[in-house]
Amino acid sequence: MKSQKGFISSIGDDFPSLIPIFLGLLIFFSVFLSTYNIYKTNTTAFSLQQQAISVATIMKTEPVISDYNSFTNICNKVNTNKKWVAFLTDLDMNVSKQKSLPLDKDMLKDKNIIKYSDEIIYNCPNDNWDDLELKNNTKKIIYMFPIDLDRNNFAVPVKLFVIVWE
Amino acid sequence: MELIKLKKNKAQAAITDALFFLTIIMVLAIMLFKVSATYGQRVKTASTNLYFKEYTSSVLKTIFFSEIPLNDKLDISSTEETDYLMTAIKSDYFSDQKIGASEDINTMSQAGENFKDGDIAKYNLYHIIKATMNPLPNYDYLFYLFDPENPSNSFKFFMIKITTFNLREGTGKEKYTLTGDQNGAEYYLCNPYSYDNIRSIMYNVSDIYSSSIPLRFIFDDIHQNSTSNVIDLRSTFTIWPANNSINASVLTDPNNRLNCKLYESENYT
Numbered sequence: 001m002k003s004q005k006g007f008i009s010s011i012g013d014d015f016p017s018l019i020p021i022f023l024g025l026l027i028f029f030s031v032f033l034s035t036y037n038i039y040k041t042n043t044t045a046f047s048l049q050q051q052a053i054s055v056a057t058i059m060k061t062e063p064v065i066s067d068y069n070s071f072t073n074i075c076n077k078v079n080t081n082k083k084w085v086a087f088l089t090d091l092d093m094n095v096s097k098q099k100s101l102p103l104d105k106d107m108l109k110d111k112n113i114i115k116y117s118d119e120i121i122y123n124c125p126n127d128n129w130d131d132l133e134l135k136n137n138t139k140k141i142i143y144m145f146p147i148d149l150d151r152n153n154f155a156v157p158v159k160l161f162v163i164v165w166e
Numbered sequence: 167m168e169l170i171k172l173k174k175n176k177a178q179a180a181i182t183d184a185l186f187f188l189t190i191i192m193v194l195a196i197m198l199f200k201v202s203a204t205y206g207q208r209v210k211t212a213s214t215n216l217y218f219k220e221y222t223s224s225v226l227k228t229i230f231f232s233e234i235p236l237n238d239k240l241d242i243s244s245t246e247e248t249d250y251l252m253t254a255i256k257s258d259y260f261s262d263q264k265i266g267a268s269e270d271i272n273t274m275s276q277a278g279e280n281f282k283d284g285d286i287a288k289y290n291l292y293h294i295i296k297a298t299m300n301p302l303p304n305y306d307y308l309f310y311l312f313d314p315e316n317p318s319n320s321f322k323f324f325m326i327k328i329t330t331f332n333l334r335e336g337t338g339k340e341k342y343t344l345t346g347d348q349n350g351a352e353y354y355l356c357n358p359y360s361y362d363n364i365r366s367i368m369y370n371v372s373d374i375y376s377s378s379i380p381l382r383f384i385f386d387d388i389h390q391n392s393t394s395n396v397i398d399l400r401s402t403f404t405i406w407p408a409n410n411s412i413n414a415s416v417l418t419d420p421n422n423r424l425n426c427k428l429y430e431s432e433n434y435t
Contacts, residue, residue, distance in 0.1 A: 013180065014180045016180070016181055016184075017180035017181045017183060017184035018184070019184070020181075020184040020185055020187065020188040021184045021187055021188070023188060024184075024187055024188040024190075024191035024192075025191070027191055027192065027195050028191045028194060028195060031194075031195040031198045031199060032198060034198075034202065035198045035199075035201060035202040035205075038202040038205060039202070039205060042205060042206035042209075042210075043206075045206075045210075046206065046209050046210070046213060049213040049217075050213070053213070053216055053217065053220065056220065057220070060220075060224060060227075063227045063230075063231045064231050091297060091298065091300075091301075092297065093234075093240045093241075093242070093290075093293050093294060093297045094240045094241070094293075094297070095293075095296055095297055095300045098297070098300055098301075100301065143217060144301060145220065145221055145224040146221075146224050146225055146228040146298040146301075147224060147227075147228060148227070148228055148231045148232055152243065154233045154242045154243070154248060155231055155232055155233045155250070156232060156233065156242060157228045157232050157294065157297060157298055159301060
């Protein structure tokens with residue numbers, strides 16, 4: 001057997017063929033893991049978007065929010081397994097006087113910047129504000145909608161922000 | 167003899183099998199890459215569509231349920247008299263079957279000394295829409311009140327906002343394309359001849375999000391020419407990304423029969 005050309009040993013004969021096999025397995029599992037990560041990331045994002053829309057739909061149930069009690073009652077109807085907060089800010093009819101609340105990364109890192117901002121009219125729920133410390137890699141969705149609020153017996157447009165994260 | 171010798175070269179057959187295996191793995195990897203690149207695109211698009219659909223619906227509700235100062239000051243806290251916007255609009259329509267002081271719906275007085283009281287409802291409608299859309303500067307929009315039963319006098323109110331861009335020739339690979347930064351916005355009031363004229367300018371705009379609700383208006387028919395003094399209008403609010411925007415010259419081109427007039431413009435710089 002040993003004198004036959006091409007024969008090294010019972011394992012040595014197969015050794016060259018192991019290289020493409022290992023290479024193939026390496027490529028397959030790398031691509032598989034990459035695809036799985038993308039799947040997991042997108043699934044989380046879709047879940048957050050769906051919950052954000054669901055929370056916003058409940059918050060917009062009343063076309064005009066009459067007072068803080070009414071706002072709180074609407075907040076209590078929200079039922080989601082994600083962490084969320086909602087708050088109202090001014091929307092001046094004179095666009096030159098409108099202020100924007102820049103919900104950038106620095107602002108979201110400190111919950112107190114948003115919670116105690118002068119521009120927030122109402123906010124809820126109180127419990128979740130303590131958990132609102134969104135780091136750079138936190139997956140979050142921020143939605144904004146116009147809505148009416150009864151202020152000093154006038155129904156005026158305001159902005160409703162809904163933040164959902166996990 | 168040579169054939170027998172070849173048959174004894176066991177390593178070659180194993181290599182061939184391994185290369186077949188590698189080929190199959192590469193095909194599977196390419197398919198997985200393709201799936202991962204496109205996974206969730208439809209759901210992402212559907213989620214985005216749902217958000218903007220909800221936003222346009224919220225804008226319409228906000229318009230209808232807001233109270234307005236019955237003057238041109240836009241400050242409800244300092245005014246003596248207020249009313250719901252839709253009530254003011256319907257009251258304005260009741261007397262003369264038009265909204266605003268002018269016979270032309272593409273005309274509206276500006277705030278100040280020359281402001282006409284007949285434009286109060288129209289003026290506040292214009293500014294509420296502008297205010298609710300101001301948080302989304304990257305989107306253009308239009309709003310109209312439309313009578314589908316009256317082809318000759320279909321539109322009762324029509325406003326459209328167009329973002330303007332500083333166009334410049336690109337560099338490098340983009341040399342032969344026009345790129346631009348947002349320069350500002352222009353707001354037009356229009357009196358289109360027909361609904362088809364609107365459809366023709368919106369035909370090339372992609373990513374359109376729209377909400378529409380019916381409204382019932384009552385008018386005072388002092389001549390008692392019609393059998394009914396009720397009219398069913400449709401209010402529609404439509405938004406689209408500013409980078410898909412319509413060129414402003416399209417709105418003022420007489421051939422397009424939109425009959426638009428520039429009401430005001432803003433400069434972002």
